Amino acid sequence: MRRGVWGAAAGLFAVGIALFAVRTVQAARRYADAPALTERVTAQGPRGFRLAAEGGPLAGAAGPGRAVIFVYATGCGPSRDNMWNWIDAVRAARDPDVRFLAVAPSTDSGARDYWAGMASRVAVTRAEPAVLTRLLRVSTTPATVLVEEGRVQRTYLGPLTPAARRAVLRFVAGGSPEG
Amino acid sequence: MRLPRPFRFDASTWPREQFLAVFCALLLASAWMISTAVGQHADARSRYFVGQAKWSAVSPIPYRGDVGAVARAAGAQPGASLRLIVRADSADDALCRLAGAERAMGIPVQWVALGPGDAACASRAARARGPLADTARAQMKDARWVLVDAESRALYSRRGAPEPQEIRALASVLAPARRASAARGGRP
Numbered sequence: 442m443r444r445g446v447w448g449a450a451a452g453l454f455a456v457g458i459a460l461f462a463v464r465t466v467q468a469a470r471r472y473a474d475a476p477a478l479t480e481r482v483t484a485q486g487p488r489g490f491r492l493a494a495e496g497g498p499l500a501g502a503a504g505p506g507r508a509v510i511f512v513y514a515t516g517c518g519p520s521r522d523n524m525w526n527w528i529d530a531v532r533a534a535r536d537p538d539v540r541f542l543a544v545a546p547s548t549d550s551g552a553r554d555y556w557a558g559m560a561s562r563v564a565v566t567r568a569e570p571a572v573l574t575r576l577l578r579v580s581t582t583p584a585t586v587l588v589e590e591g592r593v594q595r596t597y598l599g600p601l602t603p604a605a606r607r608a609v610l611r612f613v614a615g616g617s618p619e620g
Numbered sequence: 621m622r623l624p625r626p627f628r629f630d631a632s633t634w635p636r637e638q639f640l641a642v643f644c645a646l647l648l649a650s651a652w653m654i655s656t657a658v659g660q661h662a663d664a665r666s667r668y669f670v671g672q673a674k675w676s677a678v679s680p681i682p683y684r685g686d687v688g689a690v691a692r693a694a695g696a697q698p699g700a701s702l703r704l705i706v707r708a709d710s711a712d713d714a715l716c717r718l719a720g721a722e723r724a725m726g727i728p729v730q731w732v733a734l735g736p737g738d739a740a741c742a743s744r745a746a747r748a749r750g751p752l753a754d755t756a757r758a759q760m761k762d763a764r765w766v767l768v769d770a771e772s773r774a775l776y777s778r779r780g781a782p783e784p785q786e787i788r789a790l791a792s793v794l795a796p797a798r799r800a801s802a803a804r805g806g807r808p
Contacts (some may be wrong), residue, residue: 447637454644461651465658470634472662524683525776532793555684557769560796616640 483605486596487578492588498568499576501542503591508540509613511563512573512584515545515555520583521599527585528607531562534613544577546570587612594618679761681777689755691772694730702795703728703777704787706765709735714781715764721784727767727791734760767794 461597492503511527513520531541541563545552553565574580579596587595587609595618597605608618681687687705694705706715708731722729734757760766763777767790775794 450641450644454648457648458651461648461655464655465651469654471663472658475662475665475669478666479669480668482673482677518682519678521682521684522678525679525778526677528776528790530791532789557775558630559793561796562793600674602673602677603674606677618724 463596478499479602480604483601484598486586486598487586488593488595490578491592492576497572497576498544498566499542500562501540501566502586502588504540506534506538506540507612507615508542508588509609510584510586510588511541511543512577512579512582512586513543513545513555514582515549515551517582519600523583526606528559529533529606530585530609530613533610536613536615539613540564542566544568544573546573559591585609587618648727670770679777680761680779681746681759681766681774683775685759685774686772687759687768687774688772689752690732690759690766691730691768693734693752693756694732697734700728701770702767702791703730704765705730705732707731707763708733710764712781714783718765718782718784718787721787725784725787725791728788732756767791769795 448487492499500509502510508517509530534541543552543556543563543565545565545567547553547567547569549567552567553560556563568576570580575595577584577586577596579586579598581598583598583600585595585597585601585605586593594610594612597609601609612618686755690705704718704725704727706718706729718725718729719731734753761777762779764776764779765782767775767787769775777789
């Protein structure tokens with residue numbers, strides 16, 4: 442009887458130690474992977490689909506070559522916080538054939554004024570939110586959509602975090618959004 | 621008078637089984653504490669990196685944010701469609717290079733001191749005083765420099781130091797018409 446109690450206690454002890462060891466190893470792995478988390482902070486939307494935008498507000502992005510679509514709203518705080526990333530993207534475009542398109546909801550009356558001097562480099566347009574959702578599969582602002590040969594390569598939702606920003610800058614410079 | 625017997629740590633006062641049970645319990649408790657501590661440390665580190673990524677994803681001053689108080693403190697030049705305002709009290713060598721590159725950049729550079737400690741290069745720094753300084757500091761947030769338009773709205777700001785050629789490239793994107801006029805010999 443006494444022997445059985447001691448056996449059970451030893452078993453419980455071994456299980457407890459093993460559990461805590463596993464927990465410690467998992468936590469250590471999380472600790473080591475923490476810097477890589479920053480690469481995954483930006484939420485990504487759907488990609489790989491063809492932009493069916495013939496004749497629509499996004500027709501300028503659906504043709505051959507590369508295009509970047511900025512989805513924004515003039516009254517959207519995160520869009521305003523993110524503008525410097527988009528300004529840098531326009532500035533970094535070495536290839537003049539990269540087309541930039543900024544799309545705001547159709548209710549946004551100051552959409553063009555918002556871009557001021559950049560309106561000569563960025564084609565500003567407006568679209569019904571339902572049309573945007575249908576064409577780009579995006580329903581929030583800000584969103585950054587990378588399009589190549591009429592096919593959506595990447596969609597970044599929210600302000601561009603450093604990893605997403607690097608991907609966009611690589612794309613407009615003629616490279617691949619992949620690292 | 622009898623003295624108390626000295627305590628003897630042996631099998632007679634502490635049976636072996638009891639010792640083993642307490643020892644194992646202590647071991648389990650320390651294993652639990654270690655795993656909890658490592659877990660909390662890992663969570664804190666993850667939060668730090670995620671927060672850092674989100675913080676650096678946004679500009680210190682939002683696009684088209686009002687920086688009128690900063691522009692006034694810097695001694696705004698009316699008529700300039702684009703100008704650069706630099707915090708003199710945070711200026712280092714990289715920011716000081718802007719002072720000498722004003723002509724190359726093609727846009728006026730203004731300095732604003734929102735705190736003590738001006739850089740030597742910013743001898744022209746306007747010193748903001750009184751309630752204006754508080755408003756200006758609030759508008760400037762943690763930006764070290766900001767590009768503003770004629771209506772004193774922030775177009776681009778950064779926490780780090782820029783290079784003159786970077787400012788020139790930004791100016792060509794933010795105010796291309798003004799750049800063309802400057803290239804033709806017109807005033808910026």
